[in-house]
Amino acid sequence: MIVHAELSCLNCGYDMGDVEGPRGASLNDLIFLPIHQGDRLTTDRRGRFQCPRCGGRILPQGVVPVNRPLDPKSVYEADMTNELTRGLLP
Numbered sequence: 001m002i003v004h005a006e007l008s009c010l011n012c013g014y015d016m017g018d019v020e021g022p023r024g025a026s027l028n029d030l031i032f033l034p035i036h037q038g039d040r041l042t043t044d045r046r047g048r049f050q051c052p053r054c055g056g057r058i059l060p061q062g063v064v065p066v067n068r069p070l071d072p073k074s075v076y077e078a079d080m081t082n083e084l085t086r087g088l089l090p
């Protein structure tokens with residue numbers, strides 16, 4: 001099952017964007033759609049998402065299953081042309 005979630009910081013309220021991928025997937029299998037260009041999805045030593053602004057903990061919220069998952073290839077191509085801020089994880 002593919003799920004979609006919104007990522008925001010528990011500490012400062014920073015909205016990172018959306019993430020999509022198989023439930024329980026590892027970081028590299030997730031598609032991250034940042035709100036702010038240049039943001040990267042990073043985790044701390046415990047594997048929790050980390051806020052790029054304050055270093056606090058990012059919590060996935062509003063997790064819902066999606067019927068039509070994003071196509072990683074098209075997302076990647078959009079990122080390559082710089083027409084969108086959306087992109088795959090490095």
Ligand SMILES: [Zn+2]
Nearest residue numbers: 009012051054
């Ligand atoms: Zn924060």
